[in-house]
Amino acid sequence: MNDYASRVLNGLKARNPHETEFLQAATEMLCSLTPALEKHPEFEQAGLLERFVEPERILAFRVPWVDDRGVTQVNRGYRVQYSSAIGPYKGGLRLHPSVNLSILKFLGLEQILKNSLTGLPIGGGKGGSDFDPKGKSDREVMAFCQSFMTELYRHIGADVDVPAGDIGTGSREIGYLYGQYKRITGRYEGVLTGKGLSYGGSLVRKEATGYGLCYFMQNMLAANKRKLSGATVVISGSGNVAIYACEKALELGAKVVAMSDSSGYVHDPKGIQLDVIKQIKEVERGRIREYARRVPGSDFTEGSTAIWNIPCDIALPCATQNELDLESAIALVRGGCYAVGEGANMPTTLPATEYLLEKGVLFAPGKAANAGGVATSALEMTQNSMRLSWSFCDVDAKLKEIMAGIFEKAADAAESYADCATNYVMGANIAGFLKVADAMMAQGIC
Ligand code: NDP
Secondary structure: HHHHHHHHHHHHHHOOOOHHHHHHHHHHHHHHHHHHHHHHOOHHOOOOHHHHHHHOOOEEEEEEOOOOOEEEEEEEEEEEEEEEEOOOOOEEEOOOOOOOHHHHHHHHHHHHHEEEEEEOOOEEEEEOOOOOOOOOOOHHHHHHHHHHHHHHHOOOOOOOOOEEEEEOEEEEHHHHHHHHHHHHHOOOOOOOOOOOOEEEHOOOOHHHHHHHHHHHHHHHHHOOOOOOOOOEEEEOOOOHHHHHHHHHHHHHOOEEEEEEEOEEEOOOOOOOOOHHHHHHHHHOOOOOHHHHHHOOOOOEEOOHHHHOOOOOOEOOOEEOOOOOOOHHHHHHHHHHEEEEEEEEEOEOOOHHHHHHOOOEEEEHHHHHHHHHHHHHHHHHHHHHHHOOOOHHHHEEEEEEEEHHHHHHHHHHHHHOOOOOOOOOOHHHHHHHHHHHHEHHHHOOOO
16 A cells, blocks of 8 residues: 555544444555556645545434334434535445444445446445334334434435435335435435336336346456356345346356355255245245245255355355455355355455455455446436336346446456456456546545
8 A cells, every 4th residue: 555545544543443344445445546546646635535535424313213012212314425526425225233334434435436437427425224124014114214214305315315225225115215205395306216116216226236246247257268157156145136146147047056144044056946035035024044944955054154165166245244254265265266246345354355366266346246236226317317217128238238337447447557457356446436536636625
C-alpha cells in the first residue's frame, strides 16, 4: 500500500476503531488502489481518498412498532448515503439482528465501486435495521416496514436515493415499504426497486444477482479456458442470491451438490433438486434440514462452515460476510476447487482471499460478480421513468451484456495495473474507483 493510502487507512482506524467489517472492506480497497494512486498524484492534493471513504451522510432513527401480543418493540433504522458522485444513492436495505453501522458502512463502500462497475448512473448507499423478520407474522413485518418508512420517506426519492432488497428484505418487505411511501407522499414513483411485477417491478430482478453471478463466472472461466458446464459446484446460502445462482448454474450444465442456511448445510451427491429447495425456502419459509428429510440419498450437517470441505470445482459463497475463512480456503484448494465466485458481499476473509489468489484459484470478487442485482435495479428505475415494462428476454440480454462489460473492465484494469493479469480483485477495485474519482475531481471539493 502506498503512503497516501496507508495514512488514510490509519486515520480510519483511529476514528472507527470498533468498525471491524468497515475497516476490512476499506483495507482491501485501499491496498488494491496503490498503482492507480501512483499514476494520479493529483488525488492526494484534492483529499480525494479522505472524501471517498467518508459517507456523505448517515441517518439513524428509532423504529417503534407493536407486535402481535400488543407489546411495543423498538428497533434501530439506518440509511448510509455514501456517495452521489455518479448518480442518486442506490443500495439495499438489510433486515437482520446483526445490522450495525460497521456492516452498513462496509456494504455502502463496496456498493460505490460495484455501482460504478455496472456503467450505469448510480451512486452508493446502504441501509437497514436490526429487526429480524424471521419468525414474525406478516402483520408484524408490515407494522415494522410502515414505521421504518414513516421516517425514511423524507430522505429518499426516485432521483435522490433508491433503496432495494438485501438479506431479510424480499418482495414482501419491499411491497409494505412501497405502500407506505406512496401513502405518505401521494407519489407513484420508482423510489424502491425489487417491486412486484404488478406495481412497477422489473422482470429478471428476482433472478438477477444469481444469474449475473453465473454470467460473470462464464466470462471469467472462458477467459481462462474453463467452463461451468460439467463442473461440480458448492453454493452457500439458500436465499435469493443462492437459489438463482443455482438455477442458472444448473441451466448452464453444472452440477450443484450442496447448499446451506445459517443452521447447516445439505449435501446431495446426485445433485441438488432446486424445486425442493424453492418449496422449502420460498413457499414454506422453512429450514434447509427439511431437504434431507424429503430427498433420499442427501444428508444434513449442523453448522454451515464445513460446507467448504466438500470437494468441488467451483465454490459460490452466496450467504453472508466472512463466511469463507482461511481454513475453508485451504479445504477448498485441497478438494480441487479452481474458481470462487462471490455472490454475497465480502463472504471471503482477507487471509482467505490472499491464499486463494496465491494458489492460482480464479477469484471473482463480489463487487463485480454480484453486481447483476443492482444493475437490474437500475434497469427497473429506467423502466419506471419511461413508464414501460421490458420483456424477460430484453432484460436478461441487457444483464448478460452488463456482466460481460464488468468482467472486461476488471480484466482490463488487472492487465494494466496488477502484477498478475488474473487479479480481478485489484482490477475491480481500480476500475470501479477511477470512474468515481474522475467525477469527484470534476465536481470540486464537496
Ligand atoms: P437472503 O436473506 O435471501 O438469504 C440469505 C441466505 O444466507 C439465507 O439462506 C441465510 O440463512 C443464509 N445465511 C445467513 N447467514 C449465514 C451463515 N452465517 N452461514 C450460512 N448461511 C447463512 O439474502 P440474499 O440472498 O439477498 O443475500 C445474500 C448475500 O448476497 C448478502 O451478502 C447480500 O448482501 C448479497 N447480495 C444480495 C443481492 C440481492 O440482490 N439480493 C445483491 C448483491 C449482493 P437463514 O435463512 O438461516 O438466515
